[in-house]
Amino acid sequence: MSGPLESQEFSRDPYPLLAALRERGPVQRIRTGNGRTTWVVTGWTQARAALADGRLSKNTARYFAGRPAHRNLAPAVSRTMLATDPPDHGRLRKLAMKAFTPAAVARLEPRIREIAEELAGAVAAGLAARGTADLIEDFAVPLPIAVISELLGVPERDRAAVRRWSNTLFAAADPDDVVDRASHELSDYMTELIAARRDSPGEDVLSGLIAARDEEDRLTEPELVSLAVLLVVAGHETTTNLIGNGMLALLLDAPLRARLTADPGLLPGAVEEFLRYDAPLTVATFRYATEPIELGGARIAPGDVVLVSPGAANRDPAQFPAPDAVRLDRPTGHLAFGHGPHHCLGAPLARVEARIAFEVLLTRLPGLRLTDGSAGTGALRWRRTRLMRGLAELPVTTSERRPRS
Template identity: 50%
Template sequence: MTSPELTSAPATGPAPAESAASCPAPAAGCPAPVIDAGALIADPHAGYAALRQAGPVHRIVAPDGLPVWLVTRYADVRQALADPRLALDKRHATPGNYRGLSLPPALDANMLNMDPPDHTRIRRLVGQAFTPRRVEQLRAPIEAIAEELLDALAPLGRADLIEAYAAPLPITVICDLLGVPQDDRRDFRSWTDTLIAPDPARPQDAKAALGAVLEFFPRLIARKRAEPGDDLLSALIAVRDQEDRLSEDELTSLAFLILLAGYENTVHAIGNAVLALLERPDQLAALRAEPELVAGAVEEFLRHDGPAPTAIRRFPREDVEIGGVRVPAGETVLLALASANRDPGQFTDPDELDVRRRENAHLALGHGIHYCLGAPLARLETEIALGALLRRLPGLALDLPREQLRHRPTLRSRGLLELPVRF
């Protein structure tokens, strides 16, 4: 959640391998293609395609004015995702080279900032809750949530699917899993939305949301300590208190990360998938005609327009070579998942959505030891949400021109602010 975003400032630094001929003195640096940040937010795929074709690795300037290295091609991204030399721990960043979101220790001690052995220890503690077998046991409860939401929607004839369906479904599921009381859920969603895409013109909103989260989680943990339930957070508290395998900051940070990631990524996955189908009536018709295709189609939606254009930032522990380009130790590296998932060197007709696609080793959920912990749950929620939606809402169509749809103003995540539809 702390990856820097990209901006359109000209890049400097060592040239990509393909550019060496046009840059006889690489030490002087070569400018990378200038990509407009607004265009990447609206349609990142055209921008990533240009970068991917120009070279495997690019020097880009982030909005905070600091440079980052952007890796664009599938083979390089996949290899880098599993490279132990690329650390997540911010202590490996060169001083002054990284200026990510500043979080207090109570929220910062999470797996997005950890490498082995701490990452391994904490992942093992929580991983059992997200195995495919365990998650499959949640199918019936998730189906009930989807049906309840659609019961309210179906008579209306039109709705914003993000507000009325794609957002409340995952927040309900993850809050049920952790044991968050009903009365707290609306506030948590509001705080999360503010932290995911803060308004630069209103920094006080993000500060207030962060403060509210810092008050909320200790209060929730204290309540669970006093009255434990049959939920994941109560189980994690027991691990902390009885087995001493988590620090208090790790416990709080883990609860925050599970709620945040379990909500944000699934909202975007559902919304992006629905929009992709509305833009391609043939694919929509195929899923209506053969509902059994939906589970496999989820993989295609994740590849085609996944919720995270880039993986969480990395910091080389030592100088490394990626795609023939030397990246110095301590500098910030972004792995462009969205670009890798449209790489024609890996996928046939990569820009086409094909709900029957068979070979689909996409990287939307990562690769290696940092592979998305909640992947089975995100897949199941998206499958159930889409299947129920297509069955319950015939005649589904956009309720405003496509060009008027707005995405979150961030390059770290790919999601719609709203999705007005009629049915």
């Protein structure tokens, strides 16, 4: 039996449940599908504090040590940088973040735009030929996968498999053994890719990490594999959801779409509002208390699991007036990329990819609209995922006339 956070209703629309929890208090205890309980943090102030609180550990290996093991996740998946605490976390993050500085991302902009233009052209051709297209499958997925794959040196022939393994890792409806198997397949693949890059290094990020491992000995081999797995998965999953969720908001709001089309200079602010309004990550990854903590009126005991919800915090009316509406004039302050030491290091890249994606789609496909029958969020299919908030598909058509044959 699944808990409320694992339900199909929550995947389709998490905000009613999160709002109901927040109304009872910003930190609430709920039952999970395994019969245990967890704390869920829904208030913005409390979520921001929890994300930066060193008493909430992310060291899953330490938490599960000595507990009965019911899973067989590959260590490269279960023990990534996201599942470490200082000082190891800082050491690993410092090595990875060189690829995601604003200056490094700025150098990628021409290539990101080139990929986006190619994909938009293919969408336009599909609309002309068939009358419909799927913006998730045809654009929101392949853009960030292509970008992160080129950064890491993942060959184009392997990207479909990487995407499949990644999707399975987050699939709430898949049996545990299927998820476990996907974790090993992805880990094995990255191990083989690292071996190939070691024999024939290039200018990609993976080759740089290998150099840090082999020449300066700052990475162990398991750390190298897990960092590669994390970068390839995190490097596309959330950005896909940001693009998909943001495009849905635009397709449901014609005046907003017209405003952004007329003034692309508003797009950076729009990206921030889309991140707040429909965060790609509804619930942040695992944390547990290492000592007694008082948070939002709740007394959290050592060993208790704490789940912080950026999706809920970003719609806290105490922080954001009219939180269920899209407004471009809001001050920044969303928690979609987290806060504190685990703040998403790929945030600069995600922002640039999303800004370019929206600009290209609005410019190249001005007549885009939802297909008949999918004009509301209740009519759309959402992915059944662990943690993530994203569409399974976004069917669109165009109001522009199709050329006669």
